[in-house]
Amino acid sequence: MTGKGGKDLPRMKIRPVGIVKSQIKEPSLVVKSRDLEWKGVLENARKERSVISEILIFDDFAGILDGIEDFSHILVLYWAHLASEEDRSLIKAHPMGRKDLPEVGIFATCSPVRPNPICVSAVPLLERNGNILKVKHLDAVDGSPVIDIKPYTPSYYSMREVKVSKWMEQIQREFAQASENKHDY
């Protein structure tokens, strides 16, 4: 187990448990010329944050959602299925593809393109109807395979006294400002 990629480790094969239905049809962040490229519009960030999506859980798993309606928020794990095998071999990149920010390792970024393209979104659960969940803020592209649903518990996921990197602070400041300057929705 010394850097050989885990030969003795178990076979880990994902079985999709559902699928995302969303108005978001294209990923905002893609790989181009061996770096990340941001295709989104900063001013639309707030609009995208208010998108309402549906998560359809396959009939094979009937009953597996029972009780989830008693939680106001859930964690959604989905597979960024538009990331190619080659894209996933990217090790370092400029956050959001911005050359003015320091190049960092992919694990220091929120890029959906990573060795295992599993995204984790914490989102408000608006409604459950049988095997369909209606959620807000889910950044998954339409058709993304769903891997797992978990209840969101603040004691486990809401950290205190958190420090983020300087470049992340800068990106978040710019997003916040862009949203404030845009009043037409």
Next chain:
Amino acid sequence: MTGKGGKDLPRMKIRPVGIVKSQIKEPSLVVKSRDLEWKGVLENARKERSVISEILIFDDFAGILDGIEDFSHILVLYWAHLASEEDRSLIKAHPMGRKDLPEVGIFATCSPVRPNPICVSAVPLLERNGNILKVKHLDAVDGSPVIDIKPYTPSYYSMREVKVSKWMEQIQREFAQASENKHDY
């Protein structure tokens, strides 16, 4: 795409990116007689929360952690490798195996045993030394394959005005009380 388990979906094969080194050798929550069983000791909950673990990222991914040290907290995705295929077919269970609590779907629980046994832990990052991360509070069993590391950003993971189920509130209250009553560590 109608409940057939996602025939048209892409092949989703996980490649381990590292491994957990921990004092925790056995999972606290297991499957027994087609229900969950809690093998942990409530009074030790706080002790377990203060455990310090190491995450070793394989040499193949050199550089992928660069910049992670500028974040105080990270999200660790790992595979609950001791969950068998059969255990993972469990659809409903009593939370923590407690028959006094309502039986719910596995997606409403935090059980590591689930169709895709991927656990998501938000933990303080104490130190980075090359390809080794030292973290606190990681509940992964020794030898767990690591799937992904992400920076923890409060805007994305720290939800406000959260409501959890009654049974979850009860479990959390009992854990908190047990920790308060135990002063020998």
